[in-house]
Amino acid sequence: MRPSELRGILSYTSKFRDKTFVLGIDSEVIAHPNFRNLILDISVLRSLNIDIVVVHGASHQIKSLSAALRVAPSNTDGMGVTDEATLRLSILASNQIAHEFLETFSEADRRAAVTNAIIAHPSGIVSGTDQGWTGRVERVDAAYLQNLLAQGVVPVIPPLGFDGEGRTFRVNSDGVAQEVAEALKAAKLIYLANNNGVVGAGSLSAQFAVSEAADYIRKHRATLAADTVSKLEHSLTACRNGVHRAHLINGLQEEALLSEVFSNEGIGTMIYANEYEAIRRARKKDVRPIVRLIKNSVREEELIPRSEADLAAQIGDFYVFEIDRNIVGCVALRYYQSEPLTAELECLFVSGGHENQGIGRKLMKFVEDKARQTGVDNLLVLSTRTFNYFQQKGGFTDADLALLPPERRAKYEANQRNSKVLCKKLR
Ligand SMILES: CC(C)(COP(=O)(O)OP(=O)(O)OC[C@H]1O[C@@H](n2cnc3c(N)ncnc32)[C@H](O)[C@@H]1OP(=O)(O)O)[C@@H](O)C(=O)NCCC(=O)NCCS
CATH class of the missing domain: 3.40.1160.10 (Acetylglutamate kinase-like)
Incomplete structure (x- = not known):
């Protein structure tokens, strides 16, 4: 030690x-x-x-x-x-x-x-x-x-x-x-x-x-x-x-x-x-609180902008972290139909008042375990400003654009954010 x-x-x-x-x-x-x-x-x-x-x-x-x-x-x-x-x-x-x-x-x-x-x-x-x-x-x-x-x-x-x-x-x-x-x-x-x-x-x-x-x-x-x-x-x-x-x-x-x-x-x-604290799958009624939660990060260009309608359409991919029934963090896991089986960790966010308590890591680990359980080979994350966190706290490493499934690649090129692509091989 x-x-x-x-x-x-x-x-x-x-x-x-x-x-x-x-x-x-x-x-x-x-x-x-x-x-x-x-x-x-x-x-x-x-x-x-x-x-x-x-x-x-x-x-x-x-x-x-x-x-x-x-x-x-x-x-x-x-x-x-x-x-x-x-x-x-x-x-x-x-x-x-x-x-x-x-x-x-x-x-x-x-x-x-x-x-x-x-x-x-x-x-x-x-x-x-x-x-x-x-x-x-x-x-x-x-x-x-x-x-x-x-x-x-x-x-x-x-x-x-x-x-x-x-x-x-x-x-x-x-x-x-x-x-x-x-x-x-x-x-x-x-x-x-x-x-x-x-x-x-x-x-x-x-x-x-x-x-x-x-x-x-x-x-x-x-x-x-x-x-x-x-x-x-x-x-x-x-x-x-x-x-x-x-x-x-x-x-x-x-x-x-x-x-x-x-x-x-x-x-x-x-x-x-x-x-007192738990990660659970997000429900329809969580759409508005999640949009409110991530608003500032969207402004800072840390997260992709999502309207209520976008988020409602994707709510099935979201998980929230609650303390005393308040949502203080969120993350999404999106699966792609691809070989090798690929999923993306998206929209990781922890509210300012609850940062540095390990909640981000718990959410990250939670989706990683979920992805593992469902047989995912490559877990991706795309980040403009927080790539250090994923590398240092999550064990993700730099990856090539070629790892993106075609539908994600098209979206990547369209939004021009030039995010860094990181990957964690789960198998
Ligand atoms: C990044 C974020 C999710 C971290 O959540 P958190 O609950 O505070 O994280 P944890 O408590 O698990 O980890 C805290 C540790 O990570 C470090 N850290 C936080 N942000 C970091 C960053 N951008 N780069 C490197 N390290 C970072 C902290 O210094 C702390 O380090 P320590 O444990 O060695 O003291 C949170 O700050 C956040 O929501 N940021 C804005 C949204 C964002 O950028 N999301 C990712 C886009 S996909």
Whole structure:
């Protein structure tokens, strides 16, 4: 890391200080050599006064123990029936994992505590089948966890729940992480799995608003791994219930956690609740506010003039950024029928009062992800005065006029703005 990168990190430290992050860590990640680095990364977050709660899975260790002890488990993922033998394996596996956490946190000079904060009841009979020792979370003892956090302790929560009679139930760790994040009003729920999150059209789908993620799951359920669907669904529920952001990242990748938290780009899939700020598709009633918004930039020749009629005709290509339901930014994505598949980022604008808060980059990244998801090869942007921004903040590079599809080339020659043509190759 270059020392100058510390400046970038500083802007996040004030944002996250005293906030809670809940980490849902898959069992494969715990068994991987990168686990030690992950604990060190957690230790870095703690030293920045970010409260961390760990919820872990156990399926990988249950499988290993079942092979070693020659006991066949009734399920390994905590999603089906749990018989008595499987419950015993789960308790053994969880104890073993808990010990690994305690040892590794000690090595990093951090205090951690294995907890019984999940109060659970039997799942009961589902579709006619008794789920045995599979439990459902009744509630999370948030006060107990907050006490530990206040003392700088990292609570470690196994995929086990307890009832008032002292019985133990097996609970799904993705679900536990979600419930804990909600109960603690966490700023982030971060799932660390053994894969990269949502991969669409050959690349990572970086950001989804809650409504988009719901749509995405509906359309792609058949092709997504069951584990990814589980994490996406629990992320959605958490974001609908007050958690600001949920992330799916690859816990086997070195520095994944720090990169996701401390960079604008992020390296996994993020789902965000659109409570206070959101990017959404523009609607007809937004035409007038958008024309008003971009008026000054048109005057300064930064943006192409657009009448209300022009904008109404193109409104389907527009996205707006809202804060407290006010439109403070916009961008458009126009597709061309061309080979290779080409799209153009147009009309990026952020209102003066909201500049330099990363909104321009969010809008730029948003349309880039959209274009990627739809298989676009070349994303173009034409700019007279802001080309530096697209190069420096968006990773666009100078391109040749020949990249313009014929219909765009004709328009380019007709308007005589002599804009610079920039391109980002998405594939
Ligand atoms: C360009 C614009 C969209 C940036 O929006 P924003 O939300 O302020 O941008 P971000 O917060 O994501 O990024 C701010 C960073 O970009 C830099 N930046 C802003 N305008 C820039 C430019 N023209 N060239 C290079 N860098 C620029 C800022 O200095 C800041 O840098 P830092 O993060 O290193 O401090 C906004 O200034 C705008 O609407 N400009 C007028 C319209 C326009 O020119 N649109 C593009 C035509 S297609």
